[in-house]
Amino acid sequence: MIASSRSPLTWVVHLSVALLVILWTLPTAGLLISSLRDKDQLAVSGWWTSLADSTQNLVFRAPGPDTQVEKDGKFVIAGNVLEGGAGEVAAFGSSSLKPGDFEPGQTADLNGGEKLTVQVDGSYEIVSDTAMEGTRGQRIFYQATVPSRFTFDNYREVFAAAGIGASFINSLTVAIPSTIIPILVAAFAAYALAWMKFPGRAILVAVVVGLLVVPLQMSLIPLLKLYNGVGMFLGVPAKTYVGIWLAHMGFGLPLAIYLLRNYMVGLPREIMESARVDGASDFDIFVKIILPLSFPALASFAIFQFLWTWNDLLVAMVFLGAGNEELVLTGRLVNLLGSRGGNWEILTASAFVTIIVPLIVFFSLQRFLVRGLLAGSVK
Known part of the structure; x- marks a missing residue:
């Protein structure tokens, strides 16, 4: 009887993964602990001393x-x-x-x-x-x-006096529609590129792949000029949420279409053919079969798009503005660094507020992430 044993490479992989998890978790845990500490103690000692006198x-x-x-x-x-x-x-x-x-x-x-x-x-x-x-x-x-003291006073001060509450709502107003709208549009486009035959389909797929490498900074100003020109023609104000939703949709569509098409191509053809025999239209097949089966890919893109739009500052400053009423959470945090850079209790609480929502989204949908990313890569 031959005893089974793990290879050294397996142990190296496990240790490397554990090290990466620790390296990513420690800063987040330190930020959370610091945000809950008494401000006087936070100013004179590190978070790792919080459990001792x-x-x-x-x-x-x-x-x-x-x-x-x-x-x-x-x-x-x-x-x-x-x-x-x-x-x-x-x-x-x-x-x-x-x-x-x-x-x-x-x-x-x-x-x-x-x-x-x-x-x-x-x-x-x-x-x-x-x-x-x-x-x-x-x-x-x-x-x-x-002795160590923990308190929620830092968060109360942040939401009451630092303007974080209004910026938090602004970020949600930007991020949620900017995640949902590209998914809806890209899902229709991905189905068409995956299962509908029409002239120029291969060219459109190549264009989508090419758009993945276009830098945001290169297209930001031309897109802003186009949007302002259309807005002046239609009499629509320039700095609106609609503008930033459309901008994020444009920047997110190439990845969304590419990701969803790769997933839909790998779905069983027999299901669609059986549905067509039963008289189902393309729209019925898309809504009743493709969308439910494509949820892992939809969740994978939702994670990427939400993290991108939530943490974005450049697009928000350009299309929404930098006024006190329009400022998103990342912009507010930058302002706090300049005006209250010595108030560590304000900075740590504000920083944790900015990451708590992405953490919730990621851990809620992370089980679908790998399935969606690997879809279509193995036949």
Whole structure:
């Protein structure tokens, strides 16, 4: 009896796939964790530290001298540097250069003869023999061990103040019709090129294949001029959703027709011939037989087209505009990078909002992806 064993090449393939999955999953997981973290913790530590307590250098400004009270012949300002939050003080100091000079419970000498004491629980006292003067309170620098905090406040701020909500709706308004319309048009064209005999069919197939290699940037401006000319002739405004739907349809049709035709050609001829014998027309065959059998190819193209239109910025800026009301999600994220590039909590939450919808679409339809792509490649 010969024992079966896996070849080394099989293990190499499995390890390579596992490595690729990890490389693609880690950034997404890191983005999600960062978007849910407290903004103060996010600014000072990486997402990989989110499951453990972190030590942070923080600063707290005590109330002004007008809050001091006299106690046993001394003037005292008291409070808590943690302001009721969770955590413990690991060390403190009176200078930003030396925030860990003193351990909790020790006393630090401040300018003006005042003395500062900070306890582990964050409670502090500033004590002076004479009445303290001035308008601003003393700054207390300290190191605190703070447990990780997760919150949805970042998302609330994004949708409320950053304009992401309106841009999210704009992207959906662009992406959904720009995915459905090319599928409808390409399905009819693919059936005709696959099963209907007419003069010039081979030439049309060659033209479709040739259009696959035409760069978008080369055809964008001529297409915009043509659209504006037609719009002026018909009296239609230039910057509308119809324009961007038509643009995405034009750019997506070659791939859609090519993909769907390859799939439809591989369907059994006997089914169509039996339907014709029963008196079915081409339209009946297309609607009742071809479309249900072609769902894997339709889903494959839907994934590609939706990801393309959702992540697109160039076509949206050209055909829809860059105004605050028309800006799509990718454009809004670019603006946030410029105006609020230091607010990591805003950027991470906004970035995850931009990818959550494509992730849902991909994982919902991914089982059809390989079947649709490989259709027609093996006979």
